[in-house]
Amino acid sequence: MNTTIARKTVEEKGIPTKSLPKPSDVYNLDRSRNGEKTIKEFVSLEINSNGHIEQINAVVSEIKEMDLFLGHNWLVEHNPEVD
Numbered sequence: 001m002n003t004t005i006a007r008k009t010v011e012e013k014g015i016p017t018k019s020l021p022k023p024s025d026v027y028n029l030d031r032s033r034n035g036e037k038t039i040k041e042f043v044s045l046e047i048n049s050n051g052h053i054e055q056i057n058a059v060v061s062e063i064k065e066m067d068l069f070l071g072h073n074w075l076v077e078h079n080p081e082v083d
Helices: 007-013 072-078
Strands: 004-006 018-027 033-049 052-061
Touching: 004 007, 007 052, 018 052
Parallel strands: 004 052
Antiparallel strands: 018 033, 033 052
């Protein structure tokens, strides 16, 4: 799963989106189609975590209960220690 930002957050904050070169179909873990069906957009963000600042790209999708989901791609790159 890629890093994902909630569509509602993008709209509320007025974050400009860019089109993905190749849209991606979205599936749940049980292989059923997700409500979003196809991801077509992404945003570029600057995130700051305890003074560590970096640029990331996040796909835009309908996610609930959170604004941003740090995906497998981010976790592999940063290999955080989880308690």
